[in-house]
Amino acid sequence: MGSLGPLEIIAIVLIILLLFGYKKLPAASRSLGQSLRIFKGEMKGMKSDDVAGKDAAQVTPVRAELAPPLSKDADLTAQLQDEARAAEIRAAELRARADRSGAVDGPR
Template identity: 45%
Template sequence: MGGIGIWQLLIVLLIIILLFGGKKLRTLGSDLGSALRGFKKEMSDGETPSVEKKDADFTDTKTEQKDKTNT
């Protein structure tokens, strides 16, 4: 008791099909599939970065140039 049985799931599925229609659900499924494929592709591309990232350079170049000219 308290668990969801197969009959409850079938009734919920039937209500969803009646509300949205078969064509709308098919379109929704294909959109979801393409979104998942894109997500997986981006995740696998993230493991091998194609762009080299540099750390920020926080040195003050004007101060360094003044120090070089004063010496």
């Protein structure tokens, strides 16, 4: 698997133009840029929270939920859906914890 050649790049650009149209392309790229800036800002915020040196007593331990090993007769789709639900629940818990700590710390 090598790098993209000029024909592949041209094909990708044409597909993007067909999907978005040349009039909507600047707005789409602007929106993508804003999303990337927001994402980078959130990642920096998470790193600064980690580096802030919180007291170990204040940090609640993270509980890991491991999926049981696959059995021969297990339905892979059902297991993946269960894992996805567990991940969504875990993400909601982390968001709630972050919201609570943000409310305690105040705006930055």
